[in-house]
Amino acid sequence: MTNRMSANPTGAYGPDEPLWETGRMARTFETVGVVGLGTMGAGIAEVFARSGLNVIGVEADDAALARGRGHLESSTGKVVARGRMSTQEQTALLGRISFTTSREDLAGADLVIEAIPEIMEYKRALFADLDRICKPSAVLATNTSSLSVTAIAAATSRPAQVVGMHFFNPAPVMRLVEVIGTVVIEDGLAAEVAGLARRLGKTPVTVGDRAGFVVNRLLLGYLNHACVLLESGLSSRDDIDVAMKLGLGLPMGPFTLLDLVGLDTSYEVCEVLFRESRDRRHAPAPMLRELVTAGLLGRKTGRGFYSYGEGTATVPEAGPKAAVSVAGIVGGVPEAARLLTDLDAAGFKAVVAEPSDLTPVADADVVIALSERPVIELAVRLPHPERLVGLHLVGDQVAEVASTVLTSDEAAGAVRDLVTVLGRTSVRCGDRAEFVVNALLYPYLNDAIRMLDSGYASAGDIDTAMRLGCGYPAGPFEMLDVIGLERVRDGLRALYAEYREPSFAPAPLLDQLVTAGVSGIRAYAR
Incomplete structure (x- = not known):
C-alpha cells in the first residue's frame, strides 16, 4: 500500500487523486449489515434501505429484534402518513431488510456498521467477532460519536479496512455523516465511504481520528463551558439560554440542548474528550456530574436543568420598575x-x-x-x-x-x-469579561481554529459539520469572518486575563493571522 498519509491524513482523495492510482478498483457496497437496531441503528438501516441497498439487521435476541423491527415500521409509517412515501414503497423498503439474531448471517456483507452502546469493550469485542465472520474484502464501520476508531480497529486483523461512519440522530432526517479515517486506513477508503454517504443522500465530512471528531468536540466544549458559567453565578439558566438562542440565532440554548441530548450522554462524551485532551475545558462541570449522579438526565427522565411534563415554562422574573428621566x-x-x-x-x-x-x-x-x-x-x-x-x-x-x-x-x-x-x-x-454571549462564543471559535491548525479537518468541513450537525445558522469560520479576527483575538485576550483559563488564550494561528493582516480565515484556509 502506498504511504500517502503525510499528505492526506484521512486517506481521502481530492479531485486530483483518482482512485485508479491505487492500482485497484473502487468497492461497490450493495449489501450492508447493521448491528444494533435501537433508535439509531434502525434509523441507519432505514437510510440504507431507502437507497436501494440490501440490509441485514442484527440484534442480540428475539425481543430486541422485535423492537428494532417496530422502530423501522413506526418510522416509515410516519413518512407514509405525511404523504412522502406510498404504502407500496414502505413495503418495498422493509422488504430489503432482513432481521436476524445471528452475526454469522453477515458473512457476505460488503460493509457492516455497528450502532451498539458507546462502551469501548463492547465495540472491540464485536469488531473482533466481525473480523472472524466477514469476508476479507468487507469494510467494518463504527457509528461511534466520540470513541477512538483506531482503538476499535486494533481489535481486528484488518485495521486498514475499519472506518468511522458517524450518523446523527434521527438518521433518516439528519443530512450530516462524519467519515473518520485513521493513520492506518487504506488509501482511498475514506473517500469511498464518503461517496457511499452521498449515495445515501447525505453530506459527508472527512476528518481524522480525534475524540469527539468535529461536532461533539466543538459542541460539548461549549455546552460544558455554559455549565461552568452557570455555576460561577455569571448569569441564570434562563438568561444564558435566551442569550444564545436569540442573540446568535441558535436552535436552542445550551441547557435546553443538554436536556435534549441527555446529561449522562453529555457527561460521558466530556469524559472521553478530557481523557484525550487533558484540557480543563473538557473536564465535566461539577454541576453536570451532580445532576447525572442524582439521576436527573434531562427530557428522558422528566427533569434535568429544566423540569418537563408540567405544561409550564419557566420565565425570568421581571426586574424592578423605575422611572428614568x-x-x-x-x-x-x-x-x-x-x-x-x-x-x-x-x-x-x-x-x-x-x-x-x-x-x-x-x-x-x-x-x-x-x-x-x-x-x-x-x-x-x-x-x-x-x-x-x-x-x-x-x-x-x-x-x-x-x-x-x-x-x-x-x-x-x-x-x-x-x-x-x-x-x-x-x-x-x-460584570465579567465579554459578559455572556461572547464569553461562550469566542472560546468555541478558538477551539475551531485549533482544530483547523491541527490539520485533521478542513475549514469547509468544520463549517458544514456544525451547520448540519447542530443546526447552527453559520459555521465557526463563517462567524469568524463576520465578527472579525482581531475582535475575536482581543476578546479572547480579555477572557484569558479575567479567568486565567489556558484554553482561552488565542490560538497561535489566530494571533499570526491578525499580525499578518489577513482579513478572513476562510480566505487563508483555502
Whole structure:
C-alpha cells in the first residue's frame, strides 16, 4: 500500500487523486449489515434501505429484534402518513431488510456498521467477532460519536479496512455523516465511504481520528463551558439560554440542548474528550456530574436543568420598575449614537460621554456603559457609582444588562425596562469579561481554529459539520469572518486575563493571522 498519509491524513482523495492510482478498483457496497437496531441503528438501516441497498439487521435476541423491527415500521409509517412515501414503497423498503439474531448471517456483507452502546469493550469485542465472520474484502464501520476508531480497529486483523461512519440522530432526517479515517486506513477508503454517504443522500465530512471528531468536540466544549458559567453565578439558566438562542440565532440554548441530548450522554462524551485532551475545558462541570449522579438526565427522565411534563415554562422574573428621566451613555461613537437615536425615538432624554470624560453623565438617573468588558472601572469614577450598568447589544434582539458589585437593583431594573421599551430581550448578568454571549462564543471559535491548525479537518468541513450537525445558522469560520479576527483575538485576550483559563488564550494561528493582516480565515484556509 502506498504511504500517502503525510499528505492526506484521512486517506481521502481530492479531485486530483483518482482512485485508479491505487492500482485497484473502487468497492461497490450493495449489501450492508447493521448491528444494533435501537433508535439509531434502525434509523441507519432505514437510510440504507431507502437507497436501494440490501440490509441485514442484527440484534442480540428475539425481543430486541422485535423492537428494532417496530422502530423501522413506526418510522416509515410516519413518512407514509405525511404523504412522502406510498404504502407500496414502505413495503418495498422493509422488504430489503432482513432481521436476524445471528452475526454469522453477515458473512457476505460488503460493509457492516455497528450502532451498539458507546462502551469501548463492547465495540472491540464485536469488531473482533466481525473480523472472524466477514469476508476479507468487507469494510467494518463504527457509528461511534466520540470513541477512538483506531482503538476499535486494533481489535481486528484488518485495521486498514475499519472506518468511522458517524450518523446523527434521527438518521433518516439528519443530512450530516462524519467519515473518520485513521493513520492506518487504506488509501482511498475514506473517500469511498464518503461517496457511499452521498449515495445515501447525505453530506459527508472527512476528518481524522480525534475524540469527539468535529461536532461533539466543538459542541460539548461549549455546552460544558455554559455549565461552568452557570455555576460561577455569571448569569441564570434562563438568561444564558435566551442569550444564545436569540442573540446568535441558535436552535436552542445550551441547557435546553443538554436536556435534549441527555446529561449522562453529555457527561460521558466530556469524559472521553478530557481523557484525550487533558484540557480543563473538557473536564465535566461539577454541576453536570451532580445532576447525572442524582439521576436527573434531562427530557428522558422528566427533569434535568429544566423540569418537563408540567405544561409550564419557566420565565425570568421581571426586574424592578423605575422611572428614568435622563439616561447617560458611555461608549464608542457608533454604538452610542445608535442607542441615543433609539432612546430619543422612545421619548427618553439621553446624554453621551466618552470614557475619558464622564462629566456629562455625572447626574443622570442611570448611566449605561456600552461595553463587552467589565465596567467597574468606570463606575468608581462617577459620583453615584450605583447608577452605572453595563450594556452589550447582541444582534437585533438581545441586550446583556451587566450589574457591577456596586450597581443598585433600581438602576439595573430601570435599564432592563429601557431595553424592553426598545424592543429587545434583556439578559441579566454579572460584570465579567465579554459578559455572556461572547464569553461562550469566542472560546468555541478558538477551539475551531485549533482544530483547523491541527490539520485533521478542513475549514469547509468544520463549517458544514456544525451547520448540519447542530443546526447552527453559520459555521465557526463563517462567524469568524463576520465578527472579525482581531475582535475575536482581543476578546479572547480579555477572557484569558479575567479567568486565567489556558484554553482561552488565542490560538497561535489566530494571533499570526491578525499580525499578518489577513482579513478572513476562510480566505487563508483555502
